[in-house]
Amino acid sequence: MGGVSAEEVVRVRGVDVVRGESYLLRGVDWTVSADQRWVLLGPNGAGKTTLMQLLSAQMHPTRGEVTLLGETLGAVDVFELRPRIGLTSASLAQRISPTERVGDVVVSAGYAVVGRWRERYDVHDLTRAALLMEQWGVAPYASRQFGTLSEGERKRAQIARALMTDPELLLLDEPGAGLDLGGREDLVTRLTDLARDDHAPAQVLVTHHVEEIPPGYTHALLLRAGGVVAAGPIEEVVTAERLSETFGLPLALGRVRGRFTARRADRPEA
Numbered sequence: 001m002g003g004v005s006a007e008e009v010v011r012v013r014g015v016d017v018v019r020g021e022s023y024l025l026r027g028v029d030w031t032v033s034a035d036q037r038w039v040l041l042g043p044n045g046a047g048k049t050t051l052m053q054l055l056s057a058q059m060h061p062t063r064g065e066v067t068l069l070g071e072t073l074g075a076v077d078v079f080e081l082r083p084r085i086g087l088t089s090a091s092l093a094q095r096i097s098p099t100e101r102v103g104d105v106v107v108s109a110g111y112a113v114v115g116r117w118r119e120r121y122d123v124h125d126l127t128r129a130a131l132l133m134e135q136w137g138v139a140p141y142a143s144r145q146f147g148t149l150s151e152g153e154r155k156r157a158q159i160a161r162a163l164m165t166d167p168e169l170l171l172l173d174e175p176g177a178g179l180d181l182g183g184r185e186d187l188v189t190r191l192t193d194l195a196r197d198d199h200a201p202a203q204v205l206v207t208h209h210v211e212e213i214p215p216g217y218t219h220a221l222l223l224r225a226g227g228v229v230a231a232g233p234i235e236e237v238v239t240a241e242r243l244s245e246t247f248g249l250p251l252a253l254g255r256v257r258g259r260f261t262a263r264r265a266d267r268p269e270a
Contacts, residue, residue, distance in 0.1 A: 098147025152183030215258030
């Protein structure tokens with residue numbers, strides 16, 4: 001499964017998520033096809049995390065319908081669905097013991113557990129884990145404890161883990177958060193290669209910063225206050241006008257060789 005197919009992998013229709021009297025999401029309609037790579041942008045409190053919880057089958061909508069990989073939430077065993085979805089997030093990272101070996105962090109995804117216990121892994125599993133760790137630049141640290149890695153190395157190990165089950169949908173929740181400039185640029189380069197791989201799964205990446213959008217990403221969804229500001233091809237959606245509306249601030253946008261930059265537009269240059 002991957003870019004060779006236009007099969008629909010996410011379908012969100014009329015979705016509200018309500019907690020108490022607050023709408024975390026309101027009236028969201030959205031579709032993701034297997035050959036698309038989406039970036040999800042919005043300010044804090046826009047509903048990005050809530051939407052990712054729906055996409056990872058961790059939450060059900062209050063109203064509306066969410067269909068993932070052909071299965072509708074509420075009518076499917078989520079424990080069978082979740083292994084088909086690769087996920088990296090801060091909450092998942094917190095569940096990884098700092099003393100766990102990096103190689104075990106990656107390979108244990110095949111059993112949907114964090115770290116090894118008594119599971120048995122065959123040659124195929126071990127070979128795939130080794131190849132993914134090489135691809136994401138953490139192979140030299142396979143025997144190291146997870147807690148000894150830099151933030152960038154930990155993020156890349158998590159992505160290798162998320163890809164371990166050969167998922168049909170890959171969710172990347174703020175993978176660039178906390179990285180220094182070098183770590184961010186290394187990550188964006190690797191994500192660009194993944195985005196351009198026709199055999200890679202559909203991808204949804206959450207970020208606050210347009211600088212973290214990898215070239216090769218095809219579509220964008222902008223959220224504000226739980227609602228969709230715009231959704232569609234990245235050239236049509238990631239514009240100064242749309243971003244200014246989304247973040248509630250006049251913004252100027254630049255793009256060089258596929259990389260975006262943004263800055264406040266109503267102040268003179270320093």
